[in-house]
Amino acid sequence: MTNAALPIKAPGAPVARPVRRFGLAWLGMVPFLLFAFLFLVAPTVFLVGGSLQNAKGTFTLENFANLFTPQIMQTYENSLEISIVTAVIGGIFGLLLAYAVISGGLPGILRSALMTFSGVASNFAGVPLAFAFIYTIGRAGLFTVFLKSVGIDLYNSNGFSIYSKIGLEVVYLYFQFPLMVLIIAPAIDGLKKDWREAAENMGASSFQYWRRIALPILMPSLLGTMILLFGNAFGAQATAYALTGGFIDIVTIAISRQMRGDVLFNPNQGYALAMGMVIIMAISIAGYSLLQRRSERWLK
Amino acid sequence: MGRPNPAITGTAIEGELGPGPHGPGAVPSNSARRSRRSRYAGRIFWWLIFLIGFLYFFLPLYGTLDFSLKSKPFGSAYTAILSDSGFVSSLGYSFVAGILTIIISILIIVPTAFWVRLKYPQLRPFIEFITLLPFVIPPVILVYGLLNTYNGKSLLPLGDSDTGLNVLLVAAYVVLSFPYMYRAVDTGLRAIDIQSLTEASQSLGAGWGRILWQVILPNLRTSLLSGAFLSLAIVVGEFTIATFMSRPAFAPYLNIVGDSKPYEQAALALVSFGITWLAMILIAVIGRNSRSQIKVTLG
Numbered sequence: 001m002t003n004a005a006l007p008i009k010a011p012g013a014p015v016a017r018p019v020r021r022f023g024l025a026w027l028g029m030v031p032f033l034l035f036a037f038l039f040l041v042a043p044t045v046f047l048v049g050g051s052l053q054n055a056k057g058t059f060t061l062e063n064f065a066n067l068f069t070p071q072i073m074q075t076y077e078n079s080l081e082i083s084i085v086t087a088v089i090g091g092i093f094g095l096l097l098a099y100a101v102i103s104g105g106l107p108g109i110l111r112s113a114l115m116t117f118s119g120v121a122s123n124f125a126g127v128p129l130a131f132a133f134i135y136t137i138g139r140a141g142l143f144t145v146f147l148k149s150v151g152i153d154l155y156n157s158n159g160f161s162i163y164s165k166i167g168l169e170v171v172y173l174y175f176q177f178p179l180m181v182l183i184i185a186p187a188i189d190g191l192k193k194d195w196r197e198a199a200e201n202m203g204a205s206s207f208q209y210w211r212r213i214a215l216p217i218l219m220p221s222l223l224g225t226m227i228l229l230f231g232n233a234f235g236a237q238a239t240a241y242a243l244t245g246g247f248i249d250i251v252t253i254a255i256s257r258q259m260r261g262d263v264l265f266n267p268n269q270g271y272a273l274a275m276g277m278v279i280i281m282a283i284s285i286a287g288y289s290l291l292q293r294r295s296e297r298w299l300k
Numbered sequence: 301m302g303r304p305n306p307a308i309t310g311t312a313i314e315g316e317l318g319p320g321p322h323g324p325g326a327v328p329s330n331s332a333r334r335s336r337r338s339r340y341a342g343r344i345f346w347w348l349i350f351l352i353g354f355l356y357f358f359l360p361l362y363g364t365l366d367f368s369l370k371s372k373p374f375g376s377a378y379t380a381i382l383s384d385s386g387f388v389s390s391l392g393y394s395f396v397a398g399i400l401t402i403i404i405s406i407l408i409i410v411p412t413a414f415w416v417r418l419k420y421p422q423l424r425p426f427i428e429f430i431t432l433l434p435f436v437i438p439p440v441i442l443v444y445g446l447l448n449t450y451n452g453k454s455l456l457p458l459g460d461s462d463t464g465l466n467v468l469l470v471a472a473y474v475v476l477s478f479p480y481m482y483r484a485v486d487t488g489l490r491a492i493d494i495q496s497l498t499e500a501s502q503s504l505g506a507g508w509g510r511i512l513w514q515v516i517l518p519n520l521r522t523s524l525l526s527g528a529f530l531s532l533a534i535v536v537g538e539f540t541i542a543t544f545m546s547r548p549a550f551a552p553y554l555n556i557v558g559d560s561k562p563y564e565q566a567a568l569a570l571v572s573f574g575i576t577w578l579a580m581i582l583i584a585v586i587g588r589n590s591r592s593q594i595k596v597t598l599g
Contacts, residue, residue: 131569
């Protein structure tokens with residue numbers, strides 16, 4: 001398709017002037033740009049436009065103002081909470097796990113095993129993940145039953161439910177910390193052994209090494225990746241939908257309800273709901289790329 | 301009396317200090333012992349972390365396996381899915397969608413990444429920005445926008461027919477593949493000397509189509525394959541877009557099959573995991589072989 005679109009055909013190219021005959025060669029980029037416009041930019045512009053109109057098609061900021069009702073704010077708060085909690089916990093645990101296999105003195109084979117597994121698990125979101133957790137820590141799940149047999153009733157004493165916010169967080173962590181492992185591993189590789197040895201020779205304890213050297217160097221990548229994890233959880237819909245059957249109050253599910261036609265408010269309100277989400281995602285991705293650039297200074 | 305004493309004490313002190321904390325040989329041995337002990341404690345700590353991660357990784361998989369094997373007779377959930385026409389057709393549908401996605405994605409991204417590297421490096425931030433947009437616009441919003449933009453009232457009413465929706469679905473998947481595919485291709489292009497390859501091909505009389513198809517593409521084989529497998533894994537597991545476009549894809553099927561066949565659903569969840577796993581292993585294998593291949597092509 002694209003090759004056919006490339007207009008330049010050189011019959012017997014003269015050796016003397018090789019890289020000049022392509023005034024029209026940039027046409028090779030047109031399919032991509034056209035595609036991106038049609039199926040990525042246009043739909044987004046449509047949502048932006050719709051969110052700034054009322055039902056009659058006149059310009060208004062009302063839809064955005066209406067986002068600040070208690071009900072919608074609660075929806076956003078739930079999404080933010082789940083995303084922040086899983087980003088921080090997933091980030092810290094992912095860092096520890098990555099460090100364990102890279103510099104923790106564990107057998108080298110565990111490292112490649114963990115990396116492959118992280119590739120799988122970070123992509124294992126959605127329906128099968130939700131079910132896997134229902135079979136495991138659902139009301140009649142394997143682990144729930146096991147805990148009951150040793151005297152711990154997960155569901156009665158603690159008010160735990162896999163269909164609740166905490167449940168969703170436990171499930172989200174399954175793809176959150178593998179993503180952390182994948183992204184932070186190169187940064188940990190960048191921590192030079194000399195730095196640790198130098199610190200130890202000067203009498204630094206393990207804690208001091210972490211506090212004064214490793215963490216400050218890792219901090220930009222650590223924060224950046226956590227922001228990425230935040231966005232990852234914030235935009236997730238399938239897992240929550242499959243887990244709760246669409247009965248949990250988070251933004252992606254609210255948008256799904258809007259699409260399904262369980263109309264709680266008008267469509268323009270729905271577009272504003274979506275735009276609010278895009279804005280939060282945009283801020284987080286911008287923060288990520290900013291921190292990513294900073295971390296490249298040390299880690300090469 | 302006072303004379304020999306300092307000498308004696310001196311030697312005594314020296315003798316005592318010899319192995320003590322200020323002696324030259326003692327410092328490393330002492331701190332080495334301490335750090336060896338702390339390293340030993342550290343290793344136990346890291347093993348513990350690994351164990352927790354391992355359990356958290358595998359318990360849900362084991363739970364799923366355990367549940368799927370509860371069907372009677374033993375293993376019948378797995379034999380049932382093979383004869384389940386819904387499974388075969390939905391997985392087939394998703395695979396076809398995935399392969400179309402990969403082909404289109406490669407066809408539009410390779411020339412773009414090639415031109416950006418060769419001629420328009422100043423466009424790079426812009427193109428990269430576009431390829432990262434799918435991270436900002438999650439699937440649920442993308443499908444929301446697409447269905448409203450191309451509904452029955454629009455100039456291009458793709459949302460009105462099954463064929464149109466199939467087109468729209470693959471288009472959305474191509475968009476989802478942008479970040480992965482562009483990165484894979486761009487990394488691949490960095491590893492080969494496209495300037496020289498292009499000039500050499502041109503001086504031999506090759507046109508642009510030929511250069512891309514016969515010179516650049518074969519050299520990108522490994523990066524394209526890893527981008528392709530990743531895209532395939534994403535498409536086969538994708539739920540949100542397929543559901544809202546009412547397409548008969550694998551993940552939506554997996555979501556509803558449990559109402560009537562709970563054990564099959566567990567078996568299917570494991571199959572789905574296996575597909576992702578296979579894709580990732582293939583990527584790893586390709587990545588491992590890639591270095592030698594690139595060396596060979598560079599001569």
